[in-house]
Structures are given as C-alpha cells and as structure tokens.
Amino acid sequence: MSMSARDKFGLALIAVALIALPFVLASAGTAWVRITNFAVLFVLLSLGLNIVVGFAGLLDLGYVAFFAVGAYVYALLASPHFGLHLPFWVILPIGATVACVAGVILGAPTLRLRGDYLAIVTLGFGEIVRIFMNNLSSPVNLTNGPKGINRIDPFQIGPLNFSASDTIGTLVFSGPIKYYYFLLLVLLAVIVINRRLQDSRIGRAWVAIREDEIAARASGINTRNIKLLAFAMGASFGGIAGGMFAAIQGFVSPESFVLNESIMVLAMVVLGGMGNIWGVIAGAMLLSFVPELLRYTVEPVQRALFGKLLVDPEVLRMLVFGAALVLTMRFRPAGLWPETRHRREMSENRA
Amino acid sequence: MNTVLLEASGIGKRFGGVQALKDVSLTIKSGEIYGLIGPNGAGKTTLFNVFTGLYPRDCGEVQFAGAALDLASPHAVAAAGIARTFQNIRLFANMTALENVMVGRHVRTRAGVFSAILRTRAERTEEAAIRRRAEELLHYVGIADRADDLARQLSYGDQRRLEIARALATDPKLLALDEPAAGMNATETTALRSLIEGLRRDGLTVLLIEHDVKLVMGLCDRVAVLDYGEKIAEDVPEAVRANPKVIEAYLGASAA
Numbered sequence: 001m002s003m004s005a006r007d008k009f010g011l012a013l014i015a016v017a018l019i020a021l022p023f024v025l026a027s028a029g030t031a032w033v034r035i036t037n038f039a040v041l042f043v044l045l046s047l048g049l050n051i052v053v054g055f056a057g058l059l060d061l062g063y064v065a066f067f068a069v070g071a072y073v074y075a076l077l078a079s080p081h082f083g084l085h086l087p088f089w090v091i092l093p094i095g096a097t098v099a100c101v102a103g104v105i106l107g108a109p110t111l112r113l114r115g116d117y118l119a120i121v122t123l124g125f126g127e128i129v130r131i132f133m134n135n136l137s138s139p140v141n142l143t144n145g146p147k148g149i150n151r152i153d154p155f156q157i158g159p160l161n162f163s164a165s166d167t168i169g170t171l172v173f174s175g176p177i178k179y180y181y182f183l184l185l186v187l188l189a190v191i192v193i194n195r196r197l198q199d200s201r202i203g204r205a206w207v208a209i210r211e212d213e214i215a216a217r218a219s220g221i222n223t224r225n226i227k228l229l230a231f232a233m234g235a236s237f238g239g240i241a242g243g244m245f246a247a248i249q250g251f252v253s254p255e256s257f258v259l260n261e262s263i264m265v266l267a268m269v270v271l272g273g274m275g276n277i278w279g280v281i282a283g284a285m286l287l288s289f290v291p292e293l294l295r296y297t298v299e300p301v302q303r304a305l306f307g308k309l310l311v312d313p314e315v316l317r318m319l320v321f322g323a324a325l326v327l328t329m330r331f332r333p334a335g336l337w338p339e340t341r342h343r344r345e346m347s348e349n350r351a
Numbered sequence: 352m353n354t355v356l357l358e359a360s361g362i363g364k365r366f367g368g369v370q371a372l373k374d375v376s377l378t379i380k381s382g383e384i385y386g387l388i389g390p391n392g393a394g395k396t397t398l399f400n401v402f403t404g405l406y407p408r409d410c411g412e413v414q415f416a417g418a419a420l421d422l423a424s425p426h427a428v429a430a431a432g433i434a435r436t437f438q439n440i441r442l443f444a445n446m447t448a449l450e451n452v453m454v455g456r457h458v459r460t461r462a463g464v465f466s467a468i469l470r471t472r473a474e475r476t477e478e479a480a481i482r483r484r485a486e487e488l489l490h491y492v493g494i495a496d497r498a499d500d501l502a503r504q505l506s507y508g509d510q511r512r513l514e515i516a517r518a519l520a521t522d523p524k525l526l527a528l529d530e531p532a533a534g535m536n537a538t539e540t541t542a543l544r545s546l547i548e549g550l551r552r553d554g555l556t557v558l559l560i561e562h563d564v565k566l567v568m569g570l571c572d573r574v575a576v577l578d579y580g581e582k583i584a585e586d587v588p589e590a591v592r593a594n595p596k597v598i599e600a601y602l603g604a605s606a607a
C-alpha cells in the first residue's frame with residue numbers, strides 16, 4: 001500500500017497541475033473554466049452511474065432523473081421561488097437524501113428485471129420525473145413548469161460569495177474558479193468513496209450480482225437489499241451533482257434533464273471502461289471536452305481553409321460522438337480503460 | 352452423530368406438465384454423507400433448488416437444525432447453514448478465485464456502506480479476517496496457487512474446487528454438492544474424494560448428488576434414490592444397490 005518516491009512525486013505533480021489549471025484556463029477565457037466545471041460535474045455523474053451500471057451491472061437509462069431531483073431541491077430551497085434561501089451545505093445533503101429516496105423508489109419495482117427490461121423501465125422513470133417537473137406548476141406552483149426556476153442563490157461561505165470575483169494579490173479568483181476548487185474537493189471525496197466501496201464487502205456483493213445473480217443469492221447475498229443499495233448510492237451522487245449544477249448555472253428547467261443526458265452519462269461510463277473508476281473519469285472528460293474543442297476550432301479552421309462554413313460544429317459533434325462509440329465497441333468492447341478484471345480477460349484471449 | 356440435521360416432508364414441485372418432485376420426504380443426520388442418485392431428469396437438482404430456496408415449492412416443509420427453514424429466501428437458507436454447488440458450475444467468472452471465496456463470507460460478516468466509506472477499524476479488521484479465511488479455504492481445497500487468477504481462467508476441476516471453497520466460506524452445517532465429479536478425470540475424482548472425506552472428518556454433513564456409482568457407494572453412509580420425482584429407496588449403499596426397484600429404474604432408464 002505504501003507509495004514509492006516516484007509515485008509521490010507524480011501525485012504531487014498532478015496536484016500542482018490541478019491547482020494551477022483554472023488560472024491557465026482563465027487566460028484562454030473564463031468560458032473554459034466553466035466548461036471544465038461542467039466536465040467535472042459529468043465526471044461526478046458518471047462515477048455515480050458507474051456504481052449502478054459498472055459495479056452492480058444494472059442498466060439504468062434514467063439516471064438523469066436523480067440529477068434533476070438534486071437540482072430542483074437546490075433550486076426550491078435557495079431561490080426567490082419560495083423565498084427560501086438555505087445555505088448550500090444544508091441543501092446538498094437534503095438533495096442527496098431526496099435523490100437517494102427516489103433511487104430506492106425507482107429500484108424497488110425493478111428488482112426482478114434485468115438487462116433490456118430494466119433499461120426500459122428506468123428510461124420511463126427518467127421521463128416521468130422530467131414530465132413532472134414540466135407540469136407541477138398548477139394547481140400549486142411547485143416547479144414553475146417549463147419556464148424553470150431562476151435567480152438561484154450561488155454558494156456562499158461566510159463572506160465568500162461564489163458568484164463574485166475576489167482578488168488576492170495579483171490572482172483573480174472568479175466565481176467559476178471558486179466553483180472549480182469546490183468541485184475538485186467533491187470529486188476527490190467521491191473518488192475515495194468509490195474506491196473504498198469497490199474494495200469492500202458491499203462492493204464485492206455488487207460485482208457478484210453482476211456476474212451471476214443466482215450464485216450470489218445462493219452464496220447468501222440478499223440481492224434485493226444490495227441492489228437497492230446500488231440504486232440509492234448512485235442516486236445520491238447524482239443528487240449532489242444536481243445541486244451543484246443548479247448553483248453554478250443559476251437556473252434550472254426541465255430541458256436540462258432529457259433522455260439524451262442519461263444516454264450521454266451512460267456513454268461516458270461505457271466508453272471509459274465500466275467498473276474502472278479511472279476509465280470512467282477519462283470517458284467523462286473525453287466526452288465533455290472534445291465537443292467543446294470542436295466547437296471552438298471547427299468554425300475558424302473551416303473559414304481559414306475554405307473561406308466559409310461547410311459543416312456545422314453541432315453536426316460534427318454528433319458525428320464524432322457516434323464514431324467514437326462505434327469504434328470503441330468494435331475495438332475495445334470493455335472500454336478505453338477497462339476494469340482490471342476485464343483487461344486481464346482480454347490479454348488472456350490474446351495470449 | 353445421530354441427531355437429525357435436515358428433515359424434509361412432503362416436498363412437491365411441478366413444472367407445467369412435469370411433476371418434478373412428488374411427496375418427497377427424507378431425513379439427513381448430522382455428520383453423515385447422504386447420497387442422492389437417480390436417472391437423468393429424476394428431480395435431484397430440483398430438490399436442491401427447493402432446499403436452497405431458488406425454486407418456489409408447491410408443497411412440503413423443511414426443518415433444518417431444529418427450526419423451520421424459510422424456503423422463500425435463498426440468503427436466509429444460506430444464513431441458516433445450507434451451502435451448495437451447482438451442476439453446471441456458477442462462479443463469478445470475472446472475479447479472482449480469492450474474491451469468489453470472499454463473497455462467500457458475505458453472509459457471516461456485517462460491514463455496510465458507511466463503515467466501508469469511513470474505513471473504520473472494525474471494517475478493516477473484518478476485511479482482513481475475510482481475506483485470511485478465504486486464503487485458508489483456497490488452501491484447504493488445494494488451489495491456493497490460483498488465488499489471483501480469474502475464476503474463468505481456472506481448469507474445470509479447479510473451478511469445481513473453487514465452488515466448494517466458496518460454499519464452505521458461508522460456514523455451512525450442510526454442504527450440498529450437485530454432481531461435483533462430473534467432467535473430472537480419474538486423478539481429479541480421486542482428489543475430490545479425499546476432499547469430501549476430509550470434510551466429513553471435520554464434522555460437516557454432506558448431501559451428494561452424483562452419477563459416479565463407485566464414488567457414491569464408496570463415500571456415502573446412506574443413499575436415497577429418486578425416480579420420476581419420487582423417492583423409491585433410502586438405505587445404506589449395499590442395500591440400495593440390491594434393491595429391485597432401483598435396478599429397474601436404472602435399467603428402464605438406460606433401456607429407454
């Protein structure tokens with residue numbers, strides 16, 4: 001378990017790079033800090049979904065519902081909508097708890113389902129949540145319908161306001177930079193939690209269920225409870241990410257929580273390598289950044305080369321996305337950076 | 352030695368038009384090796400599946416270690432002390448041999464999500480104990496050197512041993528083996544035989560389904576014979592072998 005000097009040095013280097021990153025990005029434009037923040041949010045979501053899909057092997061196509069629940073909990077408790085302005089460190093745990101309960105409610109009726117059937121039911125659940133958000137504006141205006149909820153409070157720690165800039169010496173800490181550091185801390189915590197769960201009694205039970213549910217039951221695992229636990233844990237992470245999303249964005253509307261988002265997060269998990277935390281992080285980063293890079297380069301490049309815009313960046317984005325998935329599934333079916341177990345399995349096939 | 356460990360009475364199970372089990376009653380005593388034989392399709396595996404809660408039964412009760420067994424939930428059966436292996440090996444293919452056995456400890460350990468996240472002292476102690484016990488069991492069944500290999504990479508015989516180790520990890524009172532020698536070569540069967548004899552010496556009760564007549568007759572204290580879902584005989588091996596009903600069941604089956 002102890003680290004070599006080289007590992008320590010590498011780790012220190014990564015830490016310095018992560019701490020310096022937002023300032024480097026900010027010099028290219030604050031937009032890039034924001035883009036990074038959203039990428040980290042997607043990493044959090046992917047790590048949450050990875051518990052359900054990667055560890056326990058339960059195909060969940062409605063995961064964005066928990067992101068939505070977390071976001072709306074934050075929006076309702078910290079905006080002029082109800083005139084409530086609770087601090088974020090109170091709301092985030094509430095959001096996680098509500099999402100957790102939602103996860104159990106979704107999980108309970110699906111316990112006997114597997115594979116395709118489970119995917120369809122969870123897909124339906126995701127849509128139900130979105131439709132609720134869309135329609136719960138009357139008779140009591142709970143969610144403000146399709147217009148969404150505006151003017152959501154940013155994070156505030158004492159005098160430190162996350163929507164304003166602070167200058168310390170020559171360093172300008174803009175709002176997004178502060179969120180970046182906060183997200184980094186949360187990400188660190190989530191990575192540690194995931195790793196610990198993976199190497200635990202419960203983590204093994206999840207993988208056992210994924211590998212052979214009947215053998216898992218015969219080995220004394222209460223598969224119903226352990227599956228519900230996977231749904232609950234995954235949903236809690238989604239709820240926390242949702243709360244932070246609401247605060248960073250400043251407004252929420254049902255539009256942010258469409259099926260496409262669930263599929264995107266699932267694609268991140270699958271592309272990166274189901275079950276392997278680092279693979280999932282890599283997948284989420286790739287699918288978050290590459291489209292943005294394209295958005296910022298495709299147009300200028302085309303104008304420079306042809307003097308006019310031939311292919312819309314948005315079209316190219318979907319094309320690249322589709323191609324990436326097809327190529328991964330063809331050449332690296334277990335993902336770019338698969339779980340060790342799967343990797344070993346492949347090298348065995350090659351040998 | 353002669354206390355009753357398991358008492359099944361009036362077990363019935365039907366699959367559509369097939370009466371897989373019909374009013375089966377049997378008694379297994381503590382410390383014995385109890386053989387269950389019968390032609391293909393006689394209902395042996397189905398009886399295992401009923402005992403371990405994997406198939407709902409139509410009727411009948413099972414008393415185990417002095418209490419009624421909750422046949423509706425397999426994990427409760429495992430907790431009560433019945434462990435099994437499968438006729439068509441069911442391992443956690445992409446977990447290592449060691450991890451497979453560690454899963455078997457699940458039912459005897461407690462750590463939950465929060466103690467795992469916080470890595471409490473109790474959790475770490477328990478994890479270490481799980482690992483130690485799993486290593487011991489791999490050693491016991493003779494595949495300690497394969498601990499870090501994926502279950503799917505093991506040879507057929509080693510997979511059967513691994514299944515036994517995983518079952519033993521649940522600290523069973525009764526170990527139910529469904530055709531453990533199937534597909535094994537002579538050397539592997541001999542090793543299996545001494546493994547089962549060792550289990551008996553260590554005080555475990557074994558319920559053994561097996562087609563290998565030599566193995567059954569050599570190992571078992573008592574043997575029951577199923578035919579078309581009915582128990583047609585139950586006695587010491589020599590008596591069963593001489594029983595005309597049994598001979599007819601086997602001859603009828605092989606003649607068909």
Ligand SMILES: Nc1ncnc2c1ncn2[C@@H]1O[C@H](COP(=O)(O)OP(=O)(O)OP(=O)(O)O)[C@@H](O)[C@H]1O
Nearest residue numbers: 366369371389390391392393394395396397398438
């Ligand atoms: N899940 C099931 N659905 C339908 N029929 C089943 C099922 N399981 C078993 N059966 C039927 O029940 C009868 C008993 O099968 P079982 O597998 O218990 O026999 P067995 O004695 O274990 O045979 P073998 O020696 O071939 O393993 C057979 O006729 C079989 O076709």
Ligand SMILES: [Mg+2]
Nearest residue numbers: 395396397438
């Ligand atoms: Mg059978």
